[in-house]
Amino acid sequence: MTFAARSWQAWIVLLLTIVAAITLPFTTNSTGFNSTSAVITLALLIAAIIIDGLRLGNALKAVLLFIAAHGAAWLLISGIAGQEGTAKLSFYLAIAAAWLIAWRCVTLLSGLRVKNRSVDTALRILIPAIFGAWILIIWEALVRGAGIPFILLPPPAAIGQRIANSLPVLGADVRQTIFKSVFVGYVIGCAAGFVTAILADRVPFLRKGLLPIGNMVSALPIIGVAPIMVMWFGFDWPSKAAVVVIMTFFPMLVNTVAGLAASSHMERDLMRTYASGYWQTLWKLRLPAAAPFIFNALKINSTLALIGAIVAEFFGTPVVGMGFRISTEVGRMNIDMVWAEIAVAAVVGSVFYGVIALIERATTFWHPSIRGG
Amino acid sequence: ADPVTLQLKWVTQSQFAGYYVAKEKGFYEDEGLDVTIKPGGPDIAPEQVIAGGGADVIVDWMGGALAARDKGVGLVNIAQPFKKAGMELVCPKDGPIKSEADFKGHTLGVWFFGNEYPFYAWMNKLGYSTEGGADGVTVLKQSFDVQPLIQKQADCISVMTYNEYWQLIDAGYKPDDLIVFNYTAMGNDLLEDGLYAMEDKLKDPAFEDKMVRFVRASMKGWKYATEHPDEAAEIVVENGGQDENHQKRMMGEVAKLIDNADGKLIEAAYDRTAKALLDQKIITKEPSGAWTSAITDKAIK
Amino acid sequence: MNSVTEKIVPVTTILIAIVIGWYALAMVMNAPFQRDMNRRGNVTPSTVEFLESTLAQAKPIVPAPHQVVQNVYENTFLRKITSNRSLVYHAGVTLSSTLLGFTFGTILGILIAVGIVHVAALDRSLMPWIIASQTIPILAIAPMIIVVLAAVNITGLLPKALISTYLSFFPVAVGMVKGLRSPELMHLDLMHTYNASPSQVFWKLRVPASVPFLFASMKVAIAASLVGAIVGELPTGAVAGIGAKLLSASYFSNTIDMWAALVAGSVVAMLLVGLVGIVSRLVERAMGARPA
Amino acid sequence: MNPTQQYKRADGTQSAVIAASGLGLTFQTNDGPVQALSNVDLTIGKGEFVSFIGPSGCGKTTFLRAIADLEKPTAGTLTVNGMTPEQAREARAYGYVFQAAALLPWRTIERNVGLPLEIMGNTKADQQARIKRTLDMVNLTGFEKKYPWQLSGGMQQRASIARALAFDADLLLMDEPFGALDEIVRDHLNEQLLELWARTNKTICFVTHSIPEAVYLSTRIVVMSPRPGRVTDVIESTLPRERPLDIRETPEFLSIAARVRDGLRAGHSYDD
Amino acid sequence: MNPTQQYKRADGTQSAVIAASGLGLTFQTNDGPVQALSNVDLTIGKGEFVSFIGPSGCGKTTFLRAIADLEKPTAGTLTVNGMTPEQAREARAYGYVFQAAALLPWRTIERNVGLPLEIMGNTKADQQARIKRTLDMVNLTGFEKKYPWQLSGGMQQRASIARALAFDADLLLMDEPFGALDEIVRDHLNEQLLELWARTNKTICFVTHSIPEAVYLSTRIVVMSPRPGRVTDVIESTLPRERPLDIRETPEFLSIAARVRDGLRAGHSYDD
Numbered sequence A: 001m002t003f004a005a006r007s008w009q010a011w012i013v014l015l016l017t018i019v020a021a022i023t024l025p026f027t028t029n030s031t032g033f034n035s036t037s038a039v040i041t042l043a044l045l046i047a048a049i050i051i052d053g054l055r056l057g058n059a060l061k062a063v064l065l066f067i068a069a070h071g072a073a074w075l076l077i078s079g080i081a082g083q084e085g086t087a088k089l090s091f092y093l094a095i096a097a098a099w100l101i102a103w104r105c106v107t108l109l110s111g112l113r114v115k116n117r118s119v120d121t122a123l124r125i126l127i128p129a130i131f132g133a134w135i136l137i138i139w140e141a142l143v144r145g146a147g148i149p150f151i152l153l154p155p156p157a158a159i160g161q162r163i164a165n166s167l168p169v170l171g172a173d174v175r176q177t178i179f180k181s182v183f184v185g186y187v188i189g190c191a192a193g194f195v196t197a198i199l200a201d202r203v204p205f206l207r208k209g210l211l212p213i214g215n216m217v218s219a220l221p222i223i224g225v226a227p228i229m230v231m232w233f234g235f236d237w238p239s240k241a242a243v244v245v246i247m248t249f250f251p252m253l254v255n256t257v258a259g260l261a262a263s264s265h266m267e268r269d270l271m272r273t274y275a276s277g278y279w280q281t282l283w284k285l286r287l288p289a290a291a292p293f294i295f296n297a298l299k300i301n302s303t304l305a306l307i308g309a310i311v312a313e314f315f316g317t318p319v320v321g322m323g324f325r326i327s328t329e330v331g332r333m334n335i336d337m338v339w340a341e342i343a344v345a346a347v348v349g350s351v352f353y354g355v356i357a358l359i360e361r362a363t364t365f366w367h368p369s370i371r372g373g
Numbered sequence B: 001a002d003p004v005t006l007q008l009k010w011v012t013q014s015q016f017a018g019y020y021v022a023k024e025k026g027f028y029e030d031e032g033l034d035v036t037i038k039p040g041g042p043d044i045a046p047e048q049v050i051a052g053g054g055a056d057v058i059v060d061w062m063g064g065a066l067a068a069r070d071k072g073v074g075l076v077n078i079a080q081p082f083k084k085a086g087m088e089l090v091c092p093k094d095g096p097i098k099s100e101a102d103f104k105g106h107t108l109g110v111w112f113f114g115n116e117y118p119f120y121a122w123m124n125k126l127g128y129s130t131e132g133g134a135d136g137v138t139v140l141k142q143s144f145d146v147q148p149l150i151q152k153q154a155d156c157i158s159v160m161t162y163n164e165y166w167q168l169i170d171a172g173y174k175p176d177d178l179i180v181f182n183y184t185a186m187g188n189d190l191l192e193d194g195l196y197a198m199e200d201k202l203k204d205p206a207f208e209d210k211m212v213r214f215v216r217a218s219m220k221g222w223k224y225a226t227e228h229p230d231e232a233a234e235i236v237v238e239n240g241g242q243d244e245n246h247q248k249r250m251m252g253e254v255a256k257l258i259d260n261a262d263g264k265l266i267e268a269a270y271d272r273t274a275k276a277l278l279d280q281k282i283i284t285k286e287p288s289g290a291w292t293s294a295i296t297d298k299a300i301k
Numbered sequence C: 001m002n003s004v005t006e007k008i009v010p011v012t013t014i015l016i017a018i019v020i021g022w023y024a025l026a027m028v029m030n031a032p033f034q035r036d037m038n039r040r041g042n043v044t045p046s047t048v049e050f051l052e053s054t055l056a057q058a059k060p061i062v063p064a065p066h067q068v069v070q071n072v073y074e075n076t077f078l079r080k081i082t083s084n085r086s087l088v089y090h091a092g093v094t095l096s097s098t099l100l101g102f103t104f105g106t107i108l109g110i111l112i113a114v115g116i117v118h119v120a121a122l123d124r125s126l127m128p129w130i131i132a133s134q135t136i137p138i139l140a141i142a143p144m145i146i147v148v149l150a151a152v153n154i155t156g157l158l159p160k161a162l163i164s165t166y167l168s169f170f171p172v173a174v175g176m177v178k179g180l181r182s183p184e185l186m187h188l189d190l191m192h193t194y195n196a197s198p199s200q201v202f203w204k205l206r207v208p209a210s211v212p213f214l215f216a217s218m219k220v221a222i223a224a225s226l227v228g229a230i231v232g233e234l235p236t237g238a239v240a241g242i243g244a245k246l247l248s249a250s251y252f253s254n255t256i257d258m259w260a261a262l263v264a265g266s267v268v269a270m271l272l273v274g275l276v277g278i279v280s281r282l283v284e285r286a287m288g289a290r291p292a
Numbered sequence D, E: 001m002n003p004t005q006q007y008k009r010a011d012g013t014q015s016a017v018i019a020a021s022g023l024g025l026t027f028q029t030n031d032g033p034v035q036a037l038s039n040v041d042l043t044i045g046k047g048e049f050v051s052f053i054g055p056s057g058c059g060k061t062t063f064l065r066a067i068a069d070l071e072k073p074t075a076g077t078l079t080v081n082g083m084t085p086e087q088a089r090e091a092r093a094y095g096y097v098f099q100a101a102a103l104l105p106w107r108t109i110e111r112n113v114g115l116p117l118e119i120m121g122n123t124k125a126d127q128q129a130r131i132k133r134t135l136d137m138v139n140l141t142g143f144e145k146k147y148p149w150q151l152s153g154g155m156q157q158r159a160s161i162a163r164a165l166a167f168d169a170d171l172l173l174m175d176e177p178f179g180a181l182d183e184i185v186r187d188h189l190n191e192q193l194l195e196l197w198a199r200t201n202k203t204i205c206f207v208t209h210s211i212p213e214a215v216y217l218s219t220r221i222v223v224m225s226p227r228p229g230r231v232t233d234v235i236e237s238t239l240p241r242e243r244p245l246d247i248r249e250t251p252e253f254l255s256i257a258a259r260v261r262d263g264l265r266a267g268h269s270y271d272d
């Protein structure tokens, strides 16, 4: 309950800000104290005081800290734009202080308990968003501050700009890689894994023979088959889809088989007492019970499929596709384009994952892991 | 000895025999240099490596080097061991393509990763769209091997005279079975393997001197390699090159591109390369200071 | 004893079926090229000769099983371990970066999980990004990681191990979050009634409860690690390792070598996963788990 | 003492619903064989209410499961309605209530109760009618649309009883159905069960740990003993069929309860 | 009727171990607030054995958990040994026995029993001595090295009681500790618990669903009723402290049991 125990961030922010103020200026070619650096240090100092010194509501505190942290970061980064590589110790200390303030802000937000559902949802999104924003801010600050060569690592702002300027190309690549290779491969791979699992379940001989092999194969470095698939299925999307099929097949097989065993003995005995047939038991008991496992495979596969398709494009493609673009633009030194594709891949992958997670929530609402929240 | 790190553009093979020979034969040592050779690979961009400080000097194709220069990496060509380009497009005789006029509506295999510029420059000159369709050509990003031709996935593929061409021969094609479009022979060649260093580092006389010694020893290595191709190939294999026979054959072909091993850049070829890149908007402005003869001049003295 | 034979019969039957299917596939897939060859060479073999020759090509599209087996045998048992052509050598290289990356990944994953379980702010902000991180195509950034690390003079084993780390921390983090949260409420209440400190709860309750989860995720993680090591070898100049072998074989369309490298990778994968399985069984036995 | 021979109905016309003779059932486990049932002779006639009582592990559940064709006896003979247990199961001769409710969490209460009807192919209208009737019988009207986890343990158990009643089998096998309930609810359900039994003339086999419950409900009480699982005593109830709750304080009730307790204690060892 | 005022010990010297007045506890749930305890007044003196009985959901567990500082009351005051529940917990004032055994599966029986001692920092030698003594007390000597799954349910429950006894707290909170056991084992453990209580003069709060158990064990029986959870009746036992098992067939016992049953029935609604 004591002042110090409540948050260690306040003290460090204070310390960092003071040292930053002493070691001003922020960059080698600006002079000592000026209005911008005054605003920044002041904002940081005030934030440090807000963190613990004032008795404010946590929500209000969080808002103030949010403004202070991001305002300071914005001023710092826009101050260094155009004079990359000139940052001094003071600059990094100030960024670190701003980051700690943001951290404290996130901690406060995480502690908020709100009844209103939509506010709660907003918080649920805001908290990770701040975290993600700070990954980008620190990246931007380091790259600009240290003047890291553009072709080694471009700053996020440049990547964002590239995304905005290249929407048609990115769109075409997404169409080729996601809507053709990934989608087709994912559907076929998951369906094949599922059907095989049912087959293996129905025919015990198959199960005994196939599962150990399936377990083994699912651990293999499957990307190794990408060049082989290009050899077999040609350079257009079918070969990429084939890689995706292979990558997604085994997780689905193994998970579905595990899921089919997930119903309890008692439940299966219950069905037996009704003299229920194989398919009735499958449909009414074992598949619903297997649903959480099947969704697990669908989620794993959503990220695997994307990676598989992109990797496969490294081994021969028509001149469109995310993997093609990544490998080609590295050669052309358009590293910002590479990162733009990576960002798109990450966003698409996360959305893909998120959609499946939402469907899972809706259909396996009864499972304790979801009921429990 | 002064340490020098050389980043190659591709995996260890006779394409880089001169450097391996110079190292193994002690030519570098004689110049007071301790040279580390880093092999490249399909995803290694030497320009990135040197920009990050991972190498002092790189072997690169001029297209890639000028593109990097355009992006703010001050690469300067300090020597040009390969006078001619080794790239060509080959088509099977029994296929649909007999001459440049037949390209329309067909699929052509090309390497990317900075190796596509000569091809696009050529198509540009021919006036063919590369977006596919009946009036243009369909471009296929070719894998590292000659499968696309064997599998008939492409009507023509890119090969290097010293490498993939022989893989086709190994696969049962006879030279008569193939129609060859050689970029050098067509006058469409862009400069291939050259040595590049960073502009700002070259301003340091000590570094410049190091590069002079490096180029001198390297060219001595190339000279030795072209004169003793079998021995050179063996050295390459010892350093990780695959398949001795293949390397020997490659050495023989590479020797034809080296010419007289003085490492001097031919200005006309440079101008042609720069213009082609500019035409395709791969670079945004006319490059200046992208090459220097200072090093080779001193090296040859 | 009985259960072993009960498994072996179906497994071998299916393996035999796979091999037969493989031979058939090899014949079908290799036939067109063989026909072209014959046409160009003006030979007209009998059907049997033709089929035989489809299984004996130097660079077939689908190598026949015996070609792969022979290659693996030669490059495993007939070469010096230090030789560049020895699969054992390449497997060893890959194995070392796999193990290093796996160790890092496991430690990192555990640390992240501990953070998520104990720090509310991390719990609510980290997870989406961890998932997003895994949707990034690793092969795309692997070369850049290698180059950037080389720029600061980190070369050799470590960059490859870091890529393995990147792939393997995820399953461990996810599994351990589940595991550290697996103690029942009643057990947590029990510790509360003893007024146990957070570290006592952690060591005496959360850690032991998470052990089965840890091993389950380590099995996934070590396989992911291997993939990472192989991917990491591709852009290092294809010098050594199973990935390098795979790549350099693919430059020259040496399909048989490629398949042999794949087989080597599979064997390493099985050994690693098997090893984790054995360790997990030993540990769980030592912790008094009921034998299955 | 041989319960089968000993047992003789007064009217003599009774046909045997369950007839076990020399019944044995041995499980093969890693630690060697476990004799869960040994030499059980028992005949249960139509309309009887038979309780099984005995210490943990004496084979009560195993015996019920053998009747339900969920375990295969390894010795002796067992018939259900004159058929083998398998035939009886396929003829849907019985309803089974497990110790745990075993409701499917993804189905609402009414769809859980309707599950056997769906499987047996009843018409939709008939399903609706039966679901309504049985849910009413166990006092769960109004909870049709709820999911199992939204109900208390006792309500879940009642839903599982409703499910077993829904298809109106003549034989009910109930394995500690009221174990998880508090005494008052238990009393209430005991009354209801007795009432149902009296009205429908079903045959009921009922496993319990509670002596008063066994005495209150049954026409006969089978006392079992473990290692190996066997029948040690069969006690005929002298109580009338009509049983108000306070019959449990009568001396007659207490004397039967004492007999059961003695029988139990005889076969009991404390370290279990 | 106010149980606190009503209750007055004969000797008058008794200090209160637990004192609740106006105690309320409301859970905030998605479906709105649930009043688990409302206006509970109760004082429990040193050396008492108090049973809590009532239908499911009436707040018995919640009351015990509030005493143990596992839930925070939302109204009224509650003291344990004159301290707040939190201070009492930090002073390790009580041992808690959960309904399920809650043994840690990766620890042997002796290490499970030793767990609180480890946490409280007793010396190794002292731990050994206490483990030996308490395991002996619950008749589990010889099973020290076994893991929980190698023991029957009853034995596990006894181990969990041993664990709560190991550190010799003066107050024992027991939440349906014998719910999962069969009648014979239960009788046996009831006897043993009474014997322990008589010997050590501990204060015991005991939740049960069984009326005979409550009557047999307690000096006082608190009857509770749900929605909202509250105390409806407090019944003082007139039975002597010395209680052989067959005291349960005496008229005095039966009359107390009947009183408890009436109290229970009054507050009972059947739909739970």
Ligand SMILES: Nc1ncnc2c1ncn2[C@@H]1O[C@H](COP(=O)(O)OP(=O)(O)OP(=O)(O)O)[C@@H](O)[C@H]1O
Residues within 6 Å of the ligand: D027, D028, D029, D034, D035, D036, D054, D055, D056, D057, D058, D059, D060, D061, D062, D063, D229
């Ligand atoms: N599937 C099985 N495999 C091996 N042994 C079993 C199996 N099922 C039961 N047993 C054993 O058979 C014996 C009888 O078990 P059963 O479940 O019939 O006892 P019960 O009388 O129902 O006991 P409880 O009152 O605890 O339910 C026990 O010793 C038990 O361990």
Ligand SMILES: Nc1ncnc2c1ncn2[C@@H]1O[C@H](COP(=O)(O)OP(=O)(O)OP(=O)(O)O)[C@@H](O)[C@H]1O
Residues within 6 Å of the ligand: E027, E028, E029, E034, E035, E036, E054, E055, E056, E057, E058, E059, E060, E061, E062, E063, E229
């Ligand atoms: N953590 C909780 N959150 C919300 N409601 C709760 C919680 N714990 C208990 N309740 C509610 O509080 C009421 C009292 O619960 P409690 O567990 O104390 O009952 P009980 O008397 O112990 O019942 P039982 O005999 O079934 O164990 C119930 O209505 C229950 O649903």
Ligand SMILES: Cc1ncc(C[n+]2csc(CCO)c2C)c(N)n1
Residues within 6 Å of the ligand: B009, B010, B015, B041, B042, B043, B111, B112, B113, B115, B143, B144, B160, B163, B164
């Ligand atoms: C990704 C990628 N694909 C192809 C080439 C083409 N290439 C240029 S030089 C060379 C070696 C000579 O055979 C080869 C194959 C490349 N550099 N990178």
Ligand SMILES: [Mg+2]
Residues within 6 Å of the ligand: D060, D061, D062, D175
């Ligand atoms: Mg049982």
Ligand SMILES: [Mg+2]
Residues within 6 Å of the ligand: E060, E061, E062
């Ligand atoms: Mg309770």
